Amino acid sequence: xxxxxxxxxxxxxxxxxxxxxxxxxxxxxxxxxxxxxxxxxxxxxxxxxxxxxxxxxxxxxxxxxxxxxxxxxxxxxxxxxxxxxxxxxxxxxxxxxxxxxxxxxxxxxxxxxxxxxxxxxxxxxxxxxxxxxxxxxxxxxxxxxxxxxxxxxxxxxxxxxxxxxxxxxxxxxxxxxxxxxxxxxxxxxxxxxxxxxxxxxxxxxxxxxxxxxxxxxxxxxxxxxxxxxxxxxxxxxxxxxxxxxxxxxxxx
Numbered sequence: 218x219x220x221x222x223x224x225x226x227x228x229x230x231x232x233x234x235x236x237x238x239x240x241x242x243x244x245x246x247x248x249x250x251x252x253x254x255x256x257x258x259x260x261x262x263x264x265x266x267x268x269x270x271x272x273x274x275x276x277x278x279x280x281x282x283x284x285x286x287x288x289x290x291x292x293x294x295x296x297x298x299x300x301x302x303x304x305x306x307x308x309x310x311x312x313x314x315x316x317x318x319x320x321x322x323x324x325x326x327x328x329x330x331x332x333x334x335x336x337x338x339x340x341x342x343x344x345x346x347x348x349x350x351x352x353x354x355x356x357x358x359x360x361x362x363x364x365x366x367x368x369x370x371x372x373x374x375x376x377x378x379x380x381x382x383x384x385x386x387x388x389x390x391x392x393x394x395x396x397x398x399x400x401x402x403x404x405x406x407x408x409x410x411x412x413x414x415x416x417x418x419x420x421x422x423x424x425x426x427x428x429x430x431x432x433x434x435x436x437x438x439x440x441x442x443x444x445x446x447x448x449x450x451x452x453x454x455x456x457x458x459x460x461x462x463x464x465x466x467x468x469x
Contacts, residue, residue, distance in 0.1 A: 264468035267310040267318070269428055271464025275302035275326045279455035285404070285441060285448055288332075288342040288383055295332045299344055302328035304460045308371075310356055317357055322373045322412075324350040324434070326458065339397060342385045348456060349378040350410050350434065358418075367418040367426075377410025377436040379456055402443055408456070410436040418466060426466040434458055 277300040282289040289296045303326070310320035326348040334340030352375015359368045381404045388397055416430025436456040441448045 264423065265312050266469045267308075267312065267320075267466055268469075269306075269308040269310070269464050269466040271306045271308070271428060271430075271462040273304040273306070273460050273462030273464075275304040275328075275458050275460045276300060277302070277328070278457040278459065281452070281455075283450040283452045283454060285450060286344075286381070286383070286454075288344050288385065291342070292332050295330055295342070295344070298330040299328050299346060302326050302346070302458070304462060306460075306462055306464070308354070310354070315360065317355070319353065319355050322350065322352055322354045322371075322375070324348075326350075326434075326460070339386055339388045342383070344384075345382040347378075347380040348434075348458075349380070350412075351376050352410065361420065365420050367420070369414075369416055369418065369430075371414045371416075371430075372412070374409065374411040376407060377434075377456065378405075378407045379438055379454070380405050404441040404443060404448075406438040406441050406454075408436050408438050410434060410456075424468050426468065427463070428466050429463045430461075432460045432462065434460065 280296065280300065282296070284290065289299065305325045305327075307323040308320060310318040312318040328346045329344065331343035332341065334342075352373045354371050354373040356369050356371040358370075361367055383402045383404070385400045386397055387400050412432055412434040414430045414432035416428060418426045418428045420426045434457065437453045438456065439450055439453050441450060441454070
């Protein structure tokens with residue numbers, strides 16, 4: 218009886234190990250390719266959850282603004298400086314297929330600039346411009362090329378929030394005479410945003426990659442809201458921009 222149990226256990230273990238090996242071979246050997254020699258680069262599609270944190274440069278595609286944005290129209294150099302921004306981004310992707318994934322995009326873009334009106338401080342101004350975006354995404358990507366490279370395209374559409382804090386140093390008359398004070402106005406508005414990214418991913422190992430991509434984000438607003446009122450713009454404010462990002466991807 219003991220010999221029978223030992224023999225049965227041996228057969229079960231052998232069948233189990235063989236099934237696991239066959240399953241791994243079937244998973245790894247997509248398109249009849251053998252696993253790469255380095256174990257950490259094998260079976261890219263086994264990592265279902267990808268988290269990417271990236272930092273980059275953003276460039277606004279619009280050089281014209283409604284008359285409401287006094288600071289932009291008052292100084293050409295200030296307007297030009299505000300077209301450049303820092304882009305922060307977080308992506309989550311769930312790989313439901315070896316060449317496709319869906320997930321979410323969280324994006325924040327900031328531009329800041331100040332300028333002085335001649336030799337006098339009165340008339341000096343600054344702008345702090347923010348764009349916040351969140352929305353679902355869908356991506357298509359290739360298999361690994363030469364064990365390391367993956368190329369992808371991603372599309373997204375969602376919620377885009379615009380915020381611009383405008384400050385100006387003005388002169389006012391008070392009980393003690395002329396004084397200087399800061400006049401601050403914050404414009405806010407939300408709208409539908411959308412975007413597309415094209416990029417490449419280089420695998421350092423099974424769990425880490427370096428990503429680089431160029432992206433386009435679009436959207437515009439026809440109204441602005443301040444603390445006191447809602448303003449109808451004569452010309453829509455174009456929020457479209459290009460971005461160039463580099464980041465680290467964690468694959469689990």
